[in-house]
Amino acid sequence: MASSRPIRFKISALLAIPIVSLLALWGFAATVTVGDSMNLLTVSTLYDTVGKPGDELSNSLQHEHLLSAEYLASRTDSARAALAVQRNITNQARQRFRERTNTESAKSAMTPDMRIRFNEVMNRLNALDGTRVKVDGGRIGLVGLSRDFSLVPDALNRLSSTMSLNNDLPLFQQSRSLGMISYAKDLMSRERALASGVLGMNRSMSASELQLFNQLATNRVFLLEQNLPDLEPRLRLPFAGMMTSTIYTRYTGLEETLQAGEIIPATEWRSAGDDLEAVYERALTAVTLSLADRAAPSAAATFTRAGVAGALGLVAVVASLLVSYRVGSGLTRELAGVRRAAMEVAEVRLPRVMEKLRRGDPVDVAIEAPPLEPLGSTAEVHDVAAAFDSVQLRAMQSAVEQAKLREGVAQSFRNLARRSQSLLQRQLKLLDGMQKQAEDPAALENLFLLDHLTTRMRRHAEGLVILSGGASGRKWRSSVLMEDVLRGAAAQVEDYARVRVYPMSGTTLVGSAVADMMHLFAEIIENATVFSPPGGEVSIRGELVGRGFAIEIEDRGLGMTPEKRVAINERLASPPEFDPSETDRLGFAVVGLLAARYGVNVTLRPSPYGGTGVVILLPENLLGDPEPVEPVVPLRAEHVPSISALPPVPTEPARFTEPVLPVPADLWKSSVRRGAGLPRRVRQANLSPGLRQDDQRQENGQTSGATERSPEEARALLNSFQSGWRRGRAESEDGGAE
Structure with missing residues (x-):
């Protein structure tokens, strides 16, 4: 195996050679040749697509x-x-300008500032037709005509100035000066048009016309005097000859005559x-x-320099890529192995x-977390692999220890809850x-309260058993x-009434x-009683449906927000692993675990009464x-106590203060009327056999259907009957009777 080398060495070898070669060669090429080449290409493209069609359009507009x-x-x-003939020529020039400037090369060569100027030119061209309509109708004066026809040339001049504004080469400086001299020619054409219109009417210029004429003449002379010295002597020679010619002298003489307010023949002015x-x-x-002749050799030389620099740079780039690939591929393979293992x-x-x-299930940490094989020849990669081995080993050990700890805690809770269950039972x-043995009604009532509290305590103990698995x-x-x-x-809930x-x-x-299931129902019922008004009813209904048996538990409280209801439904549908730190909603945790264990679907929905339905x-x-279904057997008359034997009942409903026989709510069912007789309650007679307690099925060797009762049984029966009768009467007067 090759000797290990530090990763810093390999990264330096990977980056130093490409960076040095690329910065040296391509930097030189970019600063010396690429900039000039791109400027030449851009200006050449702009001249062919914008400048030349723009000059043709400007000349047509002048005529x-x-x-x-x-x-x-x-x-x-x-x-x-x-x-009309000249308008056709102008239209053709305008169409050529639109076609040439609409090409992809012209758009890509324009800078953002040039695009703004170009859009201005196009807007001015679109307004040309409106000026023509005014001319045909005679609704425009000579000053207004000069103003409207100057819009397009002025916009073209501004566009041309942006084409070479940032170029400092001598060639571009000469081109910019030539552009200003060409703009002076447009000012001269405006002079000619203004004076031709006035002379054609055989009159002298008005004040506004004379003012505009003087401005045009002054600006033309200024542009020529300012830009001619900037031209090289060879390029300045044609314009110097023009300004010293008799033609120019004749024109300026007539110009001065018009400025003096005199009238000259229109034909003479037109000819000059x-x-x-x-x-x-x-x-x-x-x-x-x-x-243009000077620009061609300059462009060729520039492109030659760019080609040489590009070739040298290409060689350097290829060499750099080869070195980078060879060094980087090995490092990549090593790091990829560590990544796959992770x-x-x-x-x-x-x-x-x-x-x-x-x-x-048992877990063998040595098998589940084997050490990584040595990867490559980089020392740091070996260190990373070793550190990763330690991390995965510690992670596996921590997971196993945490699982054992959770199982131990759950087992402890389960054992304590089982002991509590046994004691409560x-x-x-x-x-x-x-x-059974108490005869004092007050003592019976207290014993019943203790019985109910103990039943609730047993339910909470069962909840701990369920949460612990x-x-x-x-x-x-x-x-x-x-x-x-x-x-x-319902009997296991505090507010069961x-x-x-x-x-x-x-x-x-x-x-x-x-x-x-009784525990699941009790948790939901208790939640409904806690989050509903003290006097509100919690109703329970059930019926067979196509997929099983549906039970609806509905309260009349304030309900909950839709977001909270959705979150609880998601938790009940897929209950997460129980977290002992979440102690505020143990009931929902128990319901979710029981529902998942038996495949029960629990869903919260809004209640039409404003509360929550489950x-x-x-x-x-x-x-x-x-x-x-058992057949109904009518009761014999001797088994029904006489109504006259009952104590008197007050005319107004009041709270019954006499203690009644306390009977746990989960051991009693609604009384059944048999035939036409009064309701009769027999302890555990109406419960399902599965819910009855074995030690109460027979008492003193007598069955529940015995014909004789002891005095205590008779008294309990009468007390229960009187309490139920008064409660039924109170509910009837309140409108709550069934």
Whole structure:
């Protein structure tokens, strides 16, 4: 194996050679050649696509301006025909300008500032048709005509100035000066048009016309005097000859005469202007061609330098890439091996270990976290692999230790809860025996309260068992009526008197699920009583549906927000692993675990009363055989106590203060009227056999259907009957009777 080298050395070798070669060669090429080449390419493209079509368009507009002024002055058919011909020429030049500037090369060569100027030119061109309409209708003066026809040339001049504004090469400086001299020619054409229109009307200039004429003449002279010295002597020669010629002298003499307010023949002014314009145009053409001839060798030399630099740079880049690839590929393979190992631990091994621990299977840390094989020849990569081995080993060990710790804590909670269950069950039996032996109604009422508190304590102990992963200790061998299960669940709630279980079909629940389902119902019912008004009813309804048995528990409280309800429904649908730190919603945790264990669907929904409704769907595998319907046997008259034997009842409903026989709510069912007789209650007679207590099925060798009662039984029966009768009367007067 090759000797290990520090990663700093390899990174330096990987980056130093490409960086040095690229910075040296390509930096030189960029600063010396690329900038000049790109400028030449850009300016050449702009001249072909914008400059040359723009010059043609400007010349056409100058001639149309002159003919439009003559037509406004004479309004003759011959002037109209000449103007129409020139308009066609201008339209063709305008169309060529649009086509050439709309190419992709022209758009890509323009800078953002040039695009703004170009859009200005196009807007001015679109307004040309409106100016023509004014000329045809004679609704524009000579000053307005000069202003409208100056918009496009002015915009073109601003666009041309941006084409070479940032170039400092001598060639571009000469081109910029030539552009200003060409703009002076446009000012001269405006002079000609203004004076031709005035002279065609055979009058002198008005004050506004004279002012505009003087401005145009002054600006033209200024541009020539300022830009001619900037031209090289060879390029300045054609314009110097023009300005010293008799043609130029003749034109300036007539110009001064007009400035003095005198009138000259229109034909003389037109002839002098045509002659000077021809000389001016020849000078511009000659200088432009001379600049183009000079630009060609310069561009060729620039591109030659760019090609040489590019070739040398290409060689350096290829060499750098080869070195970088050879060094970097080895380092990449080493780091890729470490990455694959890390991803395998994070995505495969660790989840597999956690799943085993969750199921309680044994885990061998040495097998699940094997050490990585040596990767490559880089010392730092070896160190990273060793550190990763230590990390994955510690992670596996920590996961196993945490699982053992959680299992130990859960086992401790489960053992403590089992002990509490055993003690509470013994306490319930003791309280039941004391209730049988007590004769004092007040003592019976207190014993009943203790019985109810103990039942609730037993439910909380069962909740701890369920949260710690255990199952309830109580079992039923046979199926139990669903209504009895719900009544038994309601009896385990503190405010059970507000819970109303509506009659339902004789559907039963399998005995193996009675304890856990009763606990699930009790948790939901208690939550409904806690978060509803003190006097509000919590209603329970149930019926068979297509997929099992549906139970609706509904309160009339303030309800909850939609976001909170959605969060609870998601938690109930897929309950997470129980977190001991979340102690504020243990009831929902118990409900979620029980629902997942038995495949029960629990859903919260808004109640039409403003509160919250809970729909519990029990699957079909939890339903037992329906309870058979027993025939109704009428009671004999001697078994019904006389109404006259009951104590007098006050005319106004009042709270019954005399203690009644306390009977646990989960051991009693609504009384049944048999025939036409009064209701009769027999202890545990109406409960499902599965819910009855074995030690109360027979007392003193007598069955529940015995014909004779002891004095204590008779007194309890009368007290219960009187209490139920008064409660029913109070509910009837309040509008709550069934």
